[in-house]
Amino acid sequence: MMLHSLAQFTFALLLAEPASPSTMNPIIRGSSGLSYVGLHNATAGQDYFLGIPFAQPPVGPLRFKPPVPWAPVNSTTINATLDGASCEQNVPFTDNRISEDCLTLNVWKPTNVKGKLPVMVWIYGGGFYQGEIQRYPGTYLLERASKIGKPIVYVAMNYRLGIYGFPPGQAATHAGAHNLAFKDQRLALQWVRDNIGFFGGDSDKVTIFGVSAGAISAAYQSFYNEGKIGRLFRGMILESGSPTTLSAAGPNDPVREIGFQFLTNATNCSNSTAPFECIRNAPPDVLSQANKDLFVVEPYYRAIGQAPTIFGPTYAPNDVFFTAPIPSLMHSGKFAKVPFISGALLDEGTVFVEGPGTSIQGDQDIINWLTARFPGLYFGISNTTAVKELLSLYPTSPAAGSPYGTGNETFGRGAQYKRFASLFGDLGFQVGVFVTRFQLNAEHHS
Secondary structure, three states, X not given: OXXXXXXXXXXXXXXXXXXXXXXXXXXXXXXXXXXXXXXXXXXXXXXXXXXEEOEOOOOHHHOOOOOOEOOOOOOOEEEOOOOOOEEOOOXXXXXXXXXXXXXXXXXXXXXXXXXXXXEEEEEOOOOOOOOOHHHOOOHHHHHHHHHOOOOOEEEEEOOOXXXXXXXXXXXXXXXXXXXXXXXXXXXXXXXXXXXXXXXXXXXXXXXXXXXXXXHHHHXXXXXXXXXXXXXXXXEEEEEOOOOOOOOXXXXXXHHHHHHHHHHHHHOOOOOOOOHHHHHHOOOHHHHHHHHHXXXXXXXXXXXXXXXXXXXXXXXXXXXXXXXXXXXXXXXXXXXXXXXXXXXOOOOOHHHHOOOHHHHOOOHHHHHHHHHHHOXXXXXXXXXXXXXXXXXXXXXXXXXXXXXXXXXXXXXXXXXXXXXXXXXXXXXXXXXXXXXXXXXXXXXXXX
């Protein structure tokens, strides 16, 4: 039986609950004469509004451009009864429609809102190459919140993924096309600030939260304009992700250039005098296939260590999020000082060692794998010695490894698979939690 990361599914179970809408359609009157027609769940006592656009479709001339706020054209009524499309992605675990035109959000609220309720805004994870808001409805979360006497309004946003949200290479950076996904997220937060009051939410009490790449994204929002984020959110909940989980790439990063060269070849733009513009104008089906083909697992392993991925944050002198490497920005306090909760989900290491875990039989296999992918894993001593010292902290018994609480079962993997998964979960996620907690607390109290 295949093992999967519990991160996505834990939150999917928390947020998901089958809903049977009634025929009564709630209507929200917004600004500028806009009306939102949603769905009513009589059993749960909730209203929800699906597929609300917050940006102009990022297609045609807006492909690979920062998001542009949405504005009505021919109608003042938004039909929010149907899910919007999921963003183009490499591994679509969905039957939902996939499209470049995907910058929408969903809102879930109690039917009878009294006063202004706190707002929780969800940012999905998925390694920046897959994810969708349809997997995270808010029914059960709202029920739990109401049962403890703390009702909320819940919002979930889509953002561009893969090459659409992170066009790689120096040419993309020169065109101002880096970190587009984070700009999508910020525009969605601006929509929340400007409109959530119409849905019964308090725009002064917004908490952003996410898991994995969603948690990383939430943390990155605090770096906007060197911490001058405006009145968009007052707190963060970071699950299995932190500002230090991934390494930001510089404008000339070789991994990103490899990605760009791949795209030029895949889109028949290698002989173009303006290859980035050529890629921008590639047919949708050609670019979609290139996006799928570009994804490779190996750079993601390296990224949790020290090398950037093809899809991920970029720093540049003129960038609105990262003007320098992220550790430098953290050290200099150039981020918003907001309260946060940080942690990691159980068994995070399992999915990342799923492939190599089948051949991990002993210490040397782990040493070979780690030293190849974490060349800087040392503490003033040789790399191999450092890894051996690290390994000595983890028992060899499968019963002590991850997935935890599963006894001596190894799920058909190598004898040291669970030990390796335990170590990698700590190295890839727990370490970032502690480093971030220490750094942010230090800056907050400095």
